[in-house]
Amino acid sequence: MSALLRIVQLGLGPIGRESARLVARRAGLRLVGAVDNDPALEGRDVAELTGSPEAAGLKVESDLEEALSRLKPDVVLQTTGSRLSSVMDQIESVIAAKANLASTSEELFYPYRRHPKEAKRINAMALQHGVSVLGTGVNPGFAMDTLALCLSGVCREVRSVTIRRVVDAATRRGPLQKKVGAGLEPDEFRRRVARRELGHVGLVESLDLLAAALGLPVENVEETIEPVISEVALQTEYVSVAAGQVAGIHHTAVGRGAGGNLVSLDLKMYVGAPAPFDEVVLVGDPPVSNRVEGGIAGDAATAGILVNAAWAVCEAEPGLRTAIDMPLIRWRG
Amino acid sequence: MSALLRIVQLGLGPIGRESARLVARRAGLRLVGAVDNDPALEGRDVAELTGSPEAAGLKVESDLEEALSRLKPDVVLQTTGSRLSSVMDQIESVIAAKANLASTSEELFYPYRRHPKEAKRINAMALQHGVSVLGTGVNPGFAMDTLALCLSGVCREVRSVTIRRVVDAATRRGPLQKKVGAGLEPDEFRRRVARRELGHVGLVESLDLLAAALGLPVENVEETIEPVISEVALQTEYVSVAAGQVAGIHHTAVGRGAGGNLVSLDLKMYVGAPAPFDEVVLVGDPPVSNRVEGGIAGDAATAGILVNAAWAVCEAEPGLRTAIDMPLIRWRG
Numbered sequence: 001m002s003a004l005l006r007i008v009q010l011g012l013g014p015i016g017r018e019s020a021r022l023v024a025r026r027a028g029l030r031l032v033g034a035v036d037n038d039p040a041l042e043g044r045d046v047a048e049l050t051g052s053p054e055a056a057g058l059k060v061e062s063d064l065e066e067a068l069s070r071l072k073p074d075v076v077l078q079t080t081g082s083r084l085s086s087v088m089d090q091i092e093s094v095i096a097a098k099a100n101l102a103s104t105s106e107e108l109f110y111p112y113r114r115h116p117k118e119a120k121r122i123n124a125m126a127l128q129h130g131v132s133v134l135g136t137g138v139n140p141g142f143a144m145d146t147l148a149l150c151l152s153g154v155c156r157e158v159r160s161v162t163i164r165r166v167v168d169a170a171t172r173r174g175p176l177q178k179k180v181g182a183g184l185e186p187d188e189f190r191r192r193v194a195r196r197e198l199g200h201v202g203l204v205e206s207l208d209l210l211a212a213a214l215g216l217p218v219e220n221v222e223e224t225i226e227p228v229i230s231e232v233a234l235q236t237e238y239v240s241v242a243a244g245q246v247a248g249i250h251h252t253a254v255g256r257g258a259g260g261n262l263v264s265l266d267l268k269m270y271v272g273a274p275a276p277f278d279e280v281v282l283v284g285d286p287p288v289s290n291r292v293e294g295g296i297a298g299d300a301a302t303a304g305i306l307v308n309a310a311w312a313v314c315e316a317e318p319g320l321r322t323a324i325d326m327p328l329i330r331w332r333g
Numbered sequence: 334m335s336a337l338l339r340i341v342q343l344g345l346g347p348i349g350r351e352s353a354r355l356v357a358r359r360a361g362l363r364l365v366g367a368v369d370n371d372p373a374l375e376g377r378d379v380a381e382l383t384g385s386p387e388a389a390g391l392k393v394e395s396d397l398e399e400a401l402s403r404l405k406p407d408v409v410l411q412t413t414g415s416r417l418s419s420v421m422d423q424i425e426s427v428i429a430a431k432a433n434l435a436s437t438s439e440e441l442f443y444p445y446r447r448h449p450k451e452a453k454r455i456n457a458m459a460l461q462h463g464v465s466v467l468g469t470g471v472n473p474g475f476a477m478d479t480l481a482l483c484l485s486g487v488c489r490e491v492r493s494v495t496i497r498r499v500v501d502a503a504t505r506r507g508p509l510q511k512k513v514g515a516g517l518e519p520d521e522f523r524r525r526v527a528r529r530e531l532g533h534v535g536l537v538e539s540l541d542l543l544a545a546a547l548g549l550p551v552e553n554v555e556e557t558i559e560p561v562i563s564e565v566a567l568q569t570e571y572v573s574v575a576a577g578q579v580a581g582i583h584h585t586a587v588g589r590g591a592g593g594n595l596v597s598l599d600l601k602m603y604v605g606a607p608a609p610f611d612e613v614v615l616v617g618d619p620p621v622s623n624r625v626e627g628g629i630a631g632d633a634a635t636a637g638i639l640v641n642a643a644w645a646v647c648e649a650e651p652g653l654r655t656a657i658d659m660p661l662i663r664w665r666g
Contacts, residue, residue: 292484
């Protein structure tokens with residue numbers, strides 16, 4: 001695997017720009033193209049847009065299929081949308097161009113339960129064209145799923161899993177601060193939850209992968225989405241939160257079986273969280289209690305794992321892959 | 334992968350008996366044989382020896398090749414020795430019988446730097462016979478290597494790794510308490526270190542895998558082995574330690590390059606360690622600070638990961654595999 005991998009960055013929002021910047025300066029990878037369908041970005045200089053002198057000469061393109069057929073990348077890194085419905089066309093184009101795909105689409109991380117038709121279609125196409133497709137990221141992708149699976153490897157038995165993640169949204173990109181509802185009135189927050197406009201996409205995908213991979217007989221999944229109310233006034237680069245307004249979101253997902261709670265996920269993302277952390281507790285034999293102090297830094301780490309996945313999707317067997325049926329994604333210097 | 338895997342347990346010391354017990358009661362696995370070359374064990378009832386009623390009717394056998402040719406296992410779980418030189422013949426017999434192998438041989442975990450000839454031979458034989466061979470365990474195998482690699486997946490850069498592990502040897506099997514020197518006089522401890530009779534086999538293998546997998550340019554490796562002296566009298570099921578005697582071992586391995594310390598491993602295993610833990614610190618971007626509270630329980634977890642590896646070695650591509658080029662080893666219920 002010492003050959004230089006040719007990479008196309010698909011999507012140039014905050015995560016995509018960071019991904020492109022990392023690819024441009026990374027040994028073993030070569031940024032050969034950047035695609036985004038935002039007309040405001042078309043023709044923009046990638047070096048300037050991403051702060052990557054190494055990308056000098058590259059312009060943002062808007063025609064994905066044309067770019068793929070001309071550039072023949074080994075891997076496309078996709079950061080264009082959370083929902084499978086919004087990224088499906090792009091995924092099919094990438095597969096048809098015989099490029100491997102790593103994507104931050106949250107629903108792609110484990111689509112088998114909630115989107116079985118799309119999962120089947122992606123897998124069939126990927127097998128047909130001999131490439132692999134992977135949904136990855138930090139959450140879903142690592143902090144609330146893969147890390148726990150890795151830890152479960154040392155257990156003689158796992159009876160249940162409890163994972164807690166606390167994120168200080170003030171350290172995250174602007175779109176995420178808005179996504180967690182920071183600055184809303186509590187009533188407006190609840191209305192948006194009722195309209196399904198708020199909530200962390202991917203929490204249930206983490207739960208689905210955990211249940212399937214650990215063989216935990218989850219029968220039903222229940223979610224709650226509540227606001228975290230700020231007791232003080234807070235100001236970030238992107239939002240203002242008055243005392244009594246919403247600082248962010250508290251989203252839980254619990255998978256239950258006959259034996260009680262089998263998978264419990266508890267995610268708080270709010271502006272001003274004083275002590276972020278990631279905690280995995282495996283109830284089993286031996287029990288495992290793991291904690292990442294300070295938590296896994298969201299946006300930086302999401303771009304990090306996406307780019308680190310470039311090698312893994314090339315080494316993986318063709319098909320729709322998940323964190324459990326491919327080589328470990330790791331830093332490679 | 335829903336077919337029942339046929340397992341032969343090779344080695345019936347404390348870890349091997351526990352492994353056999355786990356296999357016997359595990360859904361998806363079937364214990365079809367148990368082999369040990371200790372004449373005192375030959376013909377012993379496996380059910381009685383391992384406390385596994387499920388193994389009723391199985392007797393311990395001494396002839397590995399005969400057992401393999403009759404039983405045709407999918408996987409052999411080997412717990413017979415730390416040194417590659419002492420397990421090489423068995424490994425070759427297992428491969429020749431077209432069985433996959435997971436082994437707790439510490440030197441097999443990453444043999445490429447210290448035993449390149451054996452590594453090459455195992456890989457060639459495994460490719461020839463279409464099976465995979467894996468060294469696994471907790472240390473080496475997980476706590477001071479694979480867990481850190483898993484965590485590195487979220488980094489945009491890793492500059493160095495520091496891992497600390499503290500084990501209360503009183504919670505471990507008798508042979509291990511003796512291996513760490515508990516109950517020795519400090520002078521005797523140092524004499525045995527000088528004769529290379531004391532020290533944790535596998536620490537350097539963890540370092541070698543980390544350096545190779547993370548691409549850290551380690552130029553030289555230095556080890557230190559010192560006694561941990563007990564300030565009080567201690568008594569376990571297996572050893573007595575007077576105040577001033579050795580409670581256990583403090584073994585470090587540091588890999589240095591031009592930029593300083595790149596991989597630092599610090600292992601303390603001693604009777605009476607008050608607060609065991611496993612800690613991984615990745616110096617990088619973002620930095621990662623991870624801690625398993627209470628540590629990963631040695632013997633139980635070693636048997637656990639060995640048995641969990643049974644599926645992974647069947648799914649892996651043929652050849653000599655390591656933690657980084659095969660699917661994640663996980664609990665499967």
